Amino acid sequence: MTEPERTAAKAYVRLLRTAQAVLADPATAPRALALLAGPMAEAEESLRAAGLAGNEARLFALVEDLQTDTCASGP
Template sequence: MTNTPTAELAAAQACLRLLHTARAALSGPSPVAAATLLAGPIAEADEALRRAGLTGNEAELLNRIYDLEPDRPDLRPGPAPASSPSSIPSVP
């Protein structure tokens, strides 16, 4: 992992727990039961994001989540390549 502060790491871990719980709950037979199962993990993730100052900052949150997997690339925006006039890729 990189230089992720503890509060940001906790937020990333809470979001991953929410993701895994959501996948498990939504693969079950009852969507109503899924809503009940997800209430706790959603509240935990919301609070962890608030404590870390990541509420509404999805790009930074995703970078913190990627920090949990050392083989993932760093997707933080960087300088545009010298040969490219823009850092935004064109869509074919």
């Protein structure tokens, strides 16, 4: 995995976790778009920089590899 790919995978995971947190809380859900704008922009730019825009299969494979690496190395 190249560094730009790792950056993109991490940005996607951050976006996913942020979206889950925002949408799980009834107090923040109505402001989801505003709260997610930054993480969405970061993920989009990282995907573009890594050449992954529109290549979801490759992105998901990288995220899986990233999660496997994280689990293998421990907390």
